Amino acid sequence: MESTVATDNSNQEVWSGGGKKPFAASYGKMMMWFFIMSDALTFSGFLVAYGLMRFKFLESWPIADEVFTHVPFIHGHFPMYYVAFMTFILIFSSVTMVLAVDAGHQMKKAKVTIYMLLTIIGGLIFLGSQAWEWKNFINGTYGAVVLQDGKIAQFVDNEGHQIALSDFVSKANSERVQHTRSNGLWYVKDAGELPPYTLNEVVTSFNANPDVHLRTEKIDFDVKQKTVLSKAEANTYLSKATDVVMGANLKVNEYGKTLFADFFFFITGFHGFHVFSGILINVIIFFNVILGTYEKRGSYEMVEKVGLYWHFVDLVWVFVFTFFYLV
């Protein structure tokens, strides 16, 4: 009961039923560790599910550094730079957090305040970066065609570098209007935003341009790159194409396997939600520090507890970073 009812603050370090502290940890800290462990197992469940599906589709899984290639204000192919920046930001906000905890042990209110503020700012930058990363992922870069069996085929130049549809497709006069509930059959809806080109335009332009080649999802394990098809083979693929894809949603994406985008949205989204709630809790603690709550209580242990959560979020990101972007 003591844990849920506001009582005298003086003995909040102590578990109910006496002065004993199991493992020499206070009640609150122990409960935070309980939560962190269960959350760790949740995240490992997600990442392992990703691993299972990746192993299942080992020969056709998208290659991460061909997917995440954006850096703000610069055009071009820059794999990993931005996500490395995000990792760095999160590690740095972890450092300011642990500095706040350290200052709390010495009862230095001013220092705790500043470090908490820096931690919150770091979290906000990370969250903004993730939103930007999602925006790029959803809007897409190159565009691709999807075949009737769900396979994705992408376009590359003579050197094997991926090229965007807008680089080689010329628009014909055909016009297809976005199918909405209010415009067309009320019970039918386009899966996503209408791609900028029709399939016919893409196929015609592909045939007219000898420097454009088609690439399948299948990985050539000798070079660990996607297989580029000959023009003749490409035509058999394009004859089975059903749609043009631009960007990503839960049903189809230009990068390859649908599951890849699903896991990306789910796992980075779940992690982003943790960052978001971490920021909220940090803000609450930040104001409590300013109001002098912990100064009066004589202990900054609350800062230590939210610190544990914040470091855990950082820890999870280290693994997400490895399994989504590196491995």
Place this chain on the structure above:
Amino acid sequence: MAHESHESHTGLIWKVFGLLSVITIIEVIFGIIKPDSLHLTQFLGTSLLNWLFLILTLVKAYYIAWYFMHLKHEKTSLRRAIVWTCVFLICYLTTLMLIEGGYIQDMLAPYISWTYNK
């Protein structure tokens, strides 16, 4: 128990930060270059490059847990209750699922056609 010792660990914290940054930079450099001598190898189920990434990740996780989450300063019994439990359960789950995934791939791959007739 960190909160009973009141001396500052600021120096140590910055050292850990430096180490974590260096590891991240190394990971990113290898991730961008992907040297063929590591990337195109096969060792215990995956490439040496992936093993490098995994080991560096675990080193990072160790430093975050031990120094930022203060596990180093907790009672040994609490630390083991947390770390051993998680490590065991995660290794168990990972092993089973990845073996299963590899098996499904072996069974499934022959049925996936990569050629089409016009």
